[in-house]
Amino acid sequence: MTAARRYHRAxxxxxxxxxxxxATGYPLGRWLATQRTRPITSPTSVPLPSPLPLPSRVRGWRVRRVCRW
Structure with missing residues (x-):
């Protein structure tokens, strides 16, 4: 990560x-290629926050449905 920061700064x-x-001999190209192809996983021990409820009115404006599918 430090090598990537140095490269990005330069x-x-x-x-x-x-x-x-x-310059230190670290294979930054291989490391970045591995990071790009590695599947993204999230830890299961961390609970995700629940979505906020959508209010029916926002500051006096009515929330309308724009798309009619």
């Missing part, structure tokens, strides 16, 4: 070739 992007290694 180049303003993270479009790194897969074969790129930084």
């Amino acid at each position: 180049h303003r992007h993270l479009d790194v070739l897969q074969t790129y290694e930084d």
Whole structure:
């Protein structure tokens, strides 16, 4: 993560070739490619917040249905 921050600070992007290694020899290109292809998972122990209820009126305006599908 530190190598990616350094690269981004210097180049303003993270479009790194897969074969790129930084000055310390860290394979930043391979690490970024792995991060991009790794499936995103969320921990099951952390409860997700419940959605807020939608009010029928917001500051005096009526909430109307815009799309009629």
